[in-house]
Amino acid sequence: MMNALGEPQSLGVLGGTSQIALAVTAKLCDGRTRTVVLAGRDPSALEAAQTSAREAGATHVRTLGLDALDTDSHQATVDAMFAEGDLDVALLAFGVLGDQLAAEADPDLAVNVAQVNYVAAVSLGLRVATAMRRQGHGTLVVLSSVAGERARRSNFVYGSSKAGLDAFAQGLGDSLRGTGVRVIIIRPGFVRTRMTTGLPDAPMSVNAADVAAAVEKALVGSKDIVWVPAGLRVVMSGLRHLPRPVFRRLKI
Amino acid sequence: MPAELDPDLIGGWGRTALTAGYVRRGVRAEQVPEILSDSSLFPDRGVVARGLGRSYGDPAQNAGGLVLDMTALDKVISFDGQTGTVHTEAGVSLDTLARVLLPTGWFLPVTPGTRQVTVGGAIAADVHGKNHHRDGSFGRYVTRFGLATADGTVREVSPETEPALFWATTGGMGLTGVMLDATIRLIPVQTSSMLVDTVRAADLDQLLVALEQADHHRYSVAWLDCLARGRHMGRGVVTSGEHATHDQVPVAGPTSRSFAPRAFVGAPSWVPTGLLNRASIAAFNQAWYRKTPRSRNDELQGIGAFFHPLDGVRSWNRLYGPRGLLQYQCVVPDEGSLRAVLDRISTAQAPSFLTVLKRLGPGTPGPLSFPRPGWTLTLDFPVETPGLSGLLDGLDRIVAGSGGALYLAKDSRMAPDLLAATYPRLAEWSELRDRVDPHRRLRSDQSRRLSL
Ligand SMILES: Cc1cc2nc3c(=O)[nH]c(=O)nc-3n(C[C@H](O)[C@H](O)[C@H](O)COP(=O)(O)OP(=O)(O)OC[C@H]3O[C@@H](n4cnc5c(N)ncnc54)[C@H](O)[C@@H]3O)c2cc1C
Ligand SMILES: NC(=O)c1ccc[n+]([C@@H]2O[C@H](COP(=O)([O-])OP(=O)(O)OC[C@H]3O[C@@H](n4cnc5c(N)ncnc54)[C@H](OP(=O)(O)O)[C@@H]3O)[C@@H](O)[C@H]2O)c1
Numbered sequence: 286m287m288n289a290l291g292e293p294q295s296l297g298v299l300g301g302t303s304q305i306a307l308a309v310t311a312k313l314c315d316g317r318t319r320t321v322v323l324a325g326r327d328p329s330a331l332e333a334a335q336t337s338a339r340e341a342g343a344t345h346v347r348t349l350g351l352d353a354l355d356t357d358s359h360q361a362t363v364d365a366m367f368a369e370g371d372l373d374v375a376l377l378a379f380g381v382l383g384d385q386l387a388a389e390a391d392p393d394l395a396v397n398v399a400q401v402n403y404v405a406a407v408s409l410g411l412r413v414a415t416a417m418r419r420q421g422h423g424t425l426v427v428l429s430s431v432a433g434e435r436a437r438r439s440n441f442v443y444g445s446s447k448a449g450l451d452a453f454a455q456g457l458g459d460s461l462r463g464t465g466v467r468v469i470i471i472r473p474g475f476v477r478t479r480m481t482t483g484l485p486d487a488p489m490s491v492n493a494a495d496v497a498a499a500v501e502k503a504l505v506g507s508k509d510i511v512w513v514p515a516g517l518r519v520v521m522s523g524l525r526h527l528p529r530p531v532f533r534r535l536k537i
Numbered sequence: 538m539p540a541e542l543d544p545d546l547i548g549g550w551g552r553t554a555l556t557a558g559y560v561r562r563g564v565r566a567e568q569v570p571e572i573l574s575d576s577s578l579f580p581d582r583g584v585v586a587r588g589l590g591r592s593y594g595d596p597a598q599n600a601g602g603l604v605l606d607m608t609a610l611d612k613v614i615s616f617d618g619q620t621g622t623v624h625t626e627a628g629v630s631l632d633t634l635a636r637v638l639l640p641t642g643w644f645l646p647v648t649p650g651t652r653q654v655t656v657g658g659a660i661a662a663d664v665h666g667k668n669h670h671r672d673g674s675f676g677r678y679v680t681r682f683g684l685a686t687a688d689g690t691v692r693e694v695s696p697e698t699e700p701a702l703f704w705a706t707t708g709g710m711g712l713t714g715v716m717l718d719a720t721i722r723l724i725p726v727q728t729s730s731m732l733v734d735t736v737r738a739a740d741l742d743q744l745l746v747a748l749e750q751a752d753h754h755r756y757s758v759a760w761l762d763c764l765a766r767g768r769h770m771g772r773g774v775v776t777s778g779e780h781a782t783h784d785q786v787p788v789a790g791p792t793s794r795s796f797a798p799r800a801f802v803g804a805p806s807w808v809p810t811g812l813l814n815r816a817s818i819a820a821f822n823q824a825w826y827r828k829t830p831r832s833r834n835d836e837l838q839g840i841g842a843f844f845h846p847l848d849g850v851r852s853w854n855r856l857y858g859p860r861g862l863l864q865y866q867c868v869v870p871d872e873g874s875l876r877a878v879l880d881r882i883s884t885a886q887a888p889s890f891l892t893v894l895k896r897l898g899p900g901t902p903g904p905l906s907f908p909r910p911g912w913t914l915t916l917d918f919p920v921e922t923p924g925l926s927g928l929l930d931g932l933d934r935i936v937a938g939s940g941g942a943l944y945l946a947k948d949s950r951m952a953p954d955l956l957a958a959t960y961p962r963l964a965e966w967s968e969l970r971d972r973v974d975p976h977r978r979l980r981s982d983q984s985r986r987l988s989l
Binding site (some may be wrong): 286287288289290292294316317383418419420421422463464465466477506507 | 544546551553554555556557582593594599600601602702803859860861863920921925926949950952980983985986
């Protein structure tokens, strides 16, 4: 159970090998978290994630297979996640950045981004919400992105998939009011992880550990939408209201 | 049942960690055994009793499961004015009992800081009051209770006939069964007034001396300013009191025992985060200290003002805003550990709105009962106090190292291993519980959190 200070005892991760997820897992295991369920698609990376969760202090760690693209398998995955007891927090971390120019040339690549980042998140998010409603408590943490705040010319396939995810998560959170289940939306800017390796460092970039710290803080706080770093909120509200012709010409 | 009932979002008095459970209101005593033994009802989430929800944390809630609201069991069944015993249903509040009993010249043997608790809740937490150093905790005055257990029977339980079950239930936080009724021994009083002495102490040394000197009074307690630093650390006010006799009150006679308090002001229903912060709490604590005269003797106070000053403000817990408040109550056996605890709080400048220090006497035989000889310190923190988690973990280590413990009726954050480390007879309790509830029919959020 989550305690009064928003410290969970158990954590389930969808996309357990994501570098941000690894940092969140380590951070929470440094606190009260002892039970961790990691769902992912790469068995050897999952193995490594399991070891690092143990080293961080988890005592009960399990891994599960997860293929975001195979929505038919999602119910079984979520059932298996919750099979051995309540989960106080579920982290929805899987995602792909994709290659914008390649995706424009080959729409199948764009479809893949949309399916992983949006369709799979809808499928799994709803199933996790149902499992948490049944247990009467729980927090779903969704890794959205600033890219979803306003789709950019240079990145609109990914951006639009995160915009869909973000809108979905907001509505889901509203629908769960009064059920004991909460949805927290994390909107990081540029995070230095595998996903962004090779890309030039953007302004206000952060590390996975910064995202983890923001997640931990959000669990005790009352804000359901969290920007990382926090200053991005102001920046993005400025960008959001720029006239389109100006926004289009920005080199971002 | 989920089909007929909608879940309610419920929490403890601290309003933290709210979860959704199915609250069954208006339950009758004869329905309780059926509900407990019908394992098709909430098979894996279980059942817990809830009194008036005055525990601060999560013992009286059950996420995804059934919560039996016991307050409909509100009958005072019989009263024996000869022996001073009262037989009541378990959902009767101590407030009701005080109102009914005081005019007859009898009073509750133990009174916690609020009257808004049920008899069932008072036994389940084995509550203590300002007279603990002399008179012990509530369980000592319970002569028997009726306990509905998971197998669907109602057992007649007394310290003589079923000592193990009696003491596992007293302080057992609702996890051995649901109490339906209880019989309690009362204490005689001549009036409904208290004769109160107040002493101000400029630092911790003075405060501890004043509290020890107050030991000969039936009731004693100290309030202290946890933000005072350095040589002022531990400054505070000690109050002690006795029940006033006929000749100590102006108008003796039956009216001198009248008791009809009212909650007159309510806290606003919504309050922004951060209303209670370090600055406002520091100002309040200083003002309280300064307004107290250096010492004052034999002041007449009503029972409400003396025992339950907070009951005058309805829903005062809402002043802590949407994230709620956390109460930390520990007992440590020795003065050195108490100093270490206070020192950390004062150094961290963690603002506690009300900080209360009290001496505890010998405990009851309840394996999970909290009181044990020493000092008990109670602190109220806004949940969003920066660094609170680390501070309290540090205090836990001092408490555990000293042979002390945290109070389950207040706890909302401890880790399971701390419980095992500080309640050495936990295994004995678990064994008894395994016998009386092998399938864990009785569950609460607290029992899940503490693997209890
Ligand atoms: C302002 C304030 C001051 C307080 N001061 C003190 C104090 O000085 N000393 C002290 O000891 N405590 C104090 N308390 C704590 C309070 O006395 C206890 O938490 C008490 O248990 C609350 O009773 P309740 O009826 O509200 O029970 P709840 O909070 O509803 O439930 C508490 C526990 O009792 C169990 N329970 C309730 N009814 C039954 C039943 N019929 N059968 C089986 N189990 C049952 C529940 O399952 C739960 O585990 C204070 C609380 C407040 C809010
Ligand atoms: N890095 C950033 O700058 C940034 C900024 C904002 C938001 N985010 C979001 O944060 C989340 C985590 O990203 P990250 O930075 O930690 O990158 P990451 O390490 O690349 O993590 C992405 C994860 O998604 C998994 N995944 C991708 N496709 C999958 C599929 N079909 N089925 C199952 N799992 C799949 C990957 O699994 P494999 O290991 O098997 O590939 C990987 O674990 C993502 O949602 C990302 O969009 C990142």
